[in-house]
Amino acid sequence: MARAKPEGTLLYAQSGGVTAVINATAAGVIAEARARGVKVLAARNGILGALREELVDTSKESAAAIAGLASTPGGAFGSCRYKLKSLEDDRARYERLLEVLRAHDVRYFLYNGGNDSADTAWKVSQLAKEFDYPLACIGVPKTIDNDLAVTDTCPGFGSAAKYTAVSVREAALDVAAMAETSTKVFVYEAMGRHAGWLAAAAGLAGKNPDEAPQIILFPERAYDEAAFLAQVEKVVKKVGWCVVVASEGIRDKDGKFVADAGGGTDAFGHTQLGGVSSYLAGKVKDALGYKVHWTLPDYLQRSARHIASKTDWEQAQAVGKAAVQYALKGQNAVMPVIVRSSSAPYRWKIEPAPLHKVANHEKTMPAGFIRKDGFGITARAREYLEPLIRGEAPLAYGRDGLPKYVTLKNTPVKKKLPAWEG
Structure with a gap:
């Protein structure tokens, strides 16, 4: 029996400072959504693009371009540092965001970022619930600082x-x-x-x-x-x-x-x-x-995509794929996090974690990772860190000796709402 096609579209947005592998996460999202018959829109320049209704249609990109995206650094759709405040203080912006989602029949919102982005995704989920709008909000982890709570490590680090x-x-x-x-x-x-x-x-x-x-x-x-x-x-x-x-x-x-x-x-x-x-x-x-x-x-x-860690590259794609799967299962206000089951040999898996346990929390170095004199790392830190940098991620080079990176078409979606004056 054929699987029923999911309703609505998926909106993906990148947030904050980009990483060498954030586009690998984007590729994971798009490839998994395509496999399940879901159209993916992407916001230009993160949450600002969503508010301005500046969206692009990723279905216009070839399979080869999406595959190449997994090996391209930067943020293919543009990112931004733009923080939404509380629902009370920024209610007009949240409601505008919900209007854009409604206008484009977005039922799945994936926000790829750090602590503040997890907070935004959680707040959007609360607003959608208040307005009885069927929306699955998934935070997707990304940061080179490795300071996200709950997850063992963070794609990009x-x-x-x-x-x-x-x-x-x-x-x-x-x-x-x-x-x-x-x-x-x-x-x-x-x-x-x-x-x-x-x-x-x-x-x-x-x-x-x-x-x-x-x-x-x-x-x-x-x-x-x-x-x-x-x-x-x-x-x-x-x-x-x-x-x-x-x-x-x-x-x-x-x-x-x-x-x-x-x-x-x-x-x-x-x-x-x-x-x-x-x-x-x-x-x-x-x-x-x-x-x-x-x-x-x-x-x-x-x-520095040319020296990306294979572990990191694989985890970046895995959280993107899992985020789509969680959304289509109806899970809401969660983030796919990396769980380490063993360090030697290194083994890991992806599990969902509640967004409110990630949002606005910060994971610093455990005291046991820092040498007693304060000037170096301990064996415990080395055991944690070493598996994360192992392996090399494949990268194609051209005859000019430089890596082959892709630039997407980023075909804009026709706007349906009045211009945002925020």
């Missing part, structure tokens, strides 16, 4: 972690080669506002305390300048050189960010960060007299 560990190991070889007559200290800045997961991943580059990175600075530990400088001097005297990895979000004992870029705050109320590596380099040079180099990889950490 494993690839950024692999890039970080590889970059630090390669840079360390450079520093070691030049240390006799040139650079003695190298400072690498990793993303991570409140959680030091990416900084911790750099610890995979070395196997013992004398191997780079010899010093890691975590946002979970207060930055002590005197202790830091003393540790740098100690390492240089013992090893001959020192690699420092610092999370962008490190704070002093009073809770002030060590590197506040002075750029105000973003739509989520987050202080604009960036520059901790140059700050620390200056302190080391002035206090210890060593020649120092520093780097701020910034977007490179989340866009």
Whole structure:
């Protein structure tokens, strides 16, 4: 007996900072929906596109383009940093969103993002329930910071972690080669506002305390300048050189960010960060007299598809596929999360978790993952992190020597509502 075709369409939107594998999740969503006879619309530039009724018809894309999407970094439909407040404070925007969903017969809303996006998806589910509109809202996990609650890890993190560990190991070889007559200290800045997961991943580059990175600075530990400088001097005297990895979000004992870029705050109320590596380099040079180099990889950490983790790539597609399956089963206000059943050998599965248990919660590094002296990772952290960066994801290269990435047509859907004035 043939399976009945599901009613309505599915709307997919990307949110916040993109990752090397967020498009792999999008490909997982679209491929699974197509297999089940569901039309997928995508919002241009995240939730803003949904509010503006700027939607694209993914059915206009070829199967080859969707397959290529799984190997393309960035956000194929555009993303945005735009936070909806509470249902009470932003009710007009939520109701506008519901109007757009009604106008295009959207019965399944998949929001691919982090903590704030999970919160938005949960609130939309509550509003739809209030208006008795049949809508399944699914949050789809994404963040390189690995700070989502409930899920063991988050798609996007494993690839950024692999890039970080590889970059630090390669840079360390450079520093070691030049240390006799040139650079003695190298400072690498990793993303991570409140959680030091990416900084911790750099610890995979070395196997013992004398191997780079010899010093890691975590946002979970207060930055002590005197202790830091003393540790740098100690390492240089013992090893001959020192690699420092610092999370962008490190704070002093009073809770002030060590590197506040002075750029105000973003739509989520987050202080604009960036520059901790140059700050620390200056302190080391002035206090210890060593020649120092520093780097701020910034977007490179989340866009490096050429060195994506196979584990991460597979998990990114799996959560997209599961999100569609949950929606079509009538599950609502849930997120497909990754559950680790074993670390050795590494085994994982996808399970649904209530959105309210994910929304606006933040997972920081466990105390047992940080070395007692505060400057490195423990064996427990290594056991957790290593499986996440394993394997290489397939990537096709052209004759020009560059990766073959796809650009979608993003054919717009005809608008049915008056322009949004919000």
